[in-house]
Amino acid sequence: MVLRKPLLLFLQLLAARQIADQSAPQWDYRDTNRWIADYPTCGGSQQSPINLDHYTSIGSLKPALKFRNYAQPFAGRLTLVNNGHTADIVLPETVRGPRPTITGGLLDGVYEAQSVHFHWGAPGGARGSEHTVNGYRYDVEIHIVHKNMKYGNAQEAMQHPDGLAVLAVMINIVDIPQTYYPGLNIVFNSLPRVRAANTNTTIINQLSLNHFLGDVDTRNFFAYRGSLTTPPCSEAVTWHVFPRPLLISREMIQRFFELRQTNGAPLWNNYRPLQALNRRQVYRRKGGI
Numbered sequence: 001m002v003l004r005k006p007l008l009l010f011l012q013l014l015a016a017r018q019i020a021d022q023s024a025p026q027w028d029y030r031d032t033n034r035w036i037a038d039y040p041t042c043g044g045s046q047q048s049p050i051n052l053d054h055y056t057s058i059g060s061l062k063p064a065l066k067f068r069n070y071a072q073p074f075a076g077r078l079t080l081v082n083n084g085h086t087a088d089i090v091l092p093e094t095v096r097g098p099r100p101t102i103t104g105g106l107l108d109g110v111y112e113a114q115s116v117h118f119h120w121g122a123p124g125g126a127r128g129s130e131h132t133v134n135g136y137r138y139d140v141e142i143h144i145v146h147k148n149m150k151y152g153n154a155q156e157a158m159q160h161p162d163g164l165a166v167l168a169v170m171i172n173i174v175d176i177p178q179t180y181y182p183g184l185n186i187v188f189n190s191l192p193r194v195r196a197a198n199t200n201t202t203i204i205n206q207l208s209l210n211h212f213l214g215d216v217d218t219r220n221f222f223a224y225r226g227s228l229t230t231p232p233c234s235e236a237v238t239w240h241v242f243p244r245p246l247l248i249s250r251e252m253i254q255r256f257f258e259l260r261q262t263n264g265a266p267l268w269n270n271y272r273p274l275q276a277l278n279r280r281q282v283y284r285r286k287g288g289i
């Protein structure tokens with residue numbers, strides 16, 4: 001196919017523009033109110049995180065979450081990246097081929113797992129979960145990000161209210177843990193290898209997504225419709241938050257505090273302040289199969 005010169009030039013300009021767009025404005029957690037200037041959606045009315053309340057949530061949500069391929073080992077190794085905002089793991093396919101998926105709960109459709117990352121506090125006992133439950137903040141919050149399979153990629157999914165589903169698993173620090181989480185410990189022990197921003201390391205152990213859920217009680221959760229908690233704050237996320245925390249030693253959680261931002265400052269308290277519920281409904285599912 002032969003393109004006429006002006007059209008070719010136009011397409012080249014378009015390509016250059018798209019590359020430029022990928023170097024999005026910088027942001028950090030010092031002044032989250034400033035995110036709105038560069039990312040207007042952060043000022044929207046369906047933002048996350050929020051406080052989840054036992055008394056005002058609707059306790060009638062029946063469907064359980066269904067997990068598929070969560071026990072299947074990933075094919076190939078995981079890469080843990082310090083991207084300057086969090087420690088992020090992009091998930092490959094499983095040895096069986098398909099990615100782990102979730103259905104049920106507040107979801108309509110099938111959502112496949114894309115990545116896992118963490119939000120944490122600071123040395124000296126500052127807690128760092130994003131969601132709170134009855135005003136209570138946990139030490140760490142794990143986010144397992146899934147994409148609706150009807151959309152081709154995460155960028156496209158972010159443009160739709162039903163685009164993404166995130167599972168939130170809470171962690172609290174305890175002095176003497178009663179349970180050992182081998183998969184999570186492998187991830188925590190890899191953190192010192194990504195102290196500097198924009199570095200990564202390979203996790204050679206064979207893990208499955210179940211390792212990131214630990215033994216959390218997945219029958220109990222809060223669910224609501226909200227947003228990404230980082231810019232561009234797209235209102236595309238159906239949240240399922242498990243309120244019963246995993247209990248893990250301080251020694252393991254302290255490894256997060258060694259990570260640094262792109263400017264070299266410590267990466268501490270990388271959680272967004274609570275957002276207004278506005279006219280949204282929070283659903284609660286309790287126990288049962």
Ligand SMILES: *[C@@H]1O[C@H](CO)[C@@H](O)[C@H](O)[C@H]1NC(C)=O
Pocket residue numbers: 079081199200201
């Ligand atoms: C990991 O780091 C290497 C070396 O800096 C880089 O080439 C590669 O693209 C990085 N991978 C990811 C997934 O960030």
Ligand SMILES: [Zn+2]
Pocket residue numbers: 117118119143229
């Ligand atoms: Zn997150």
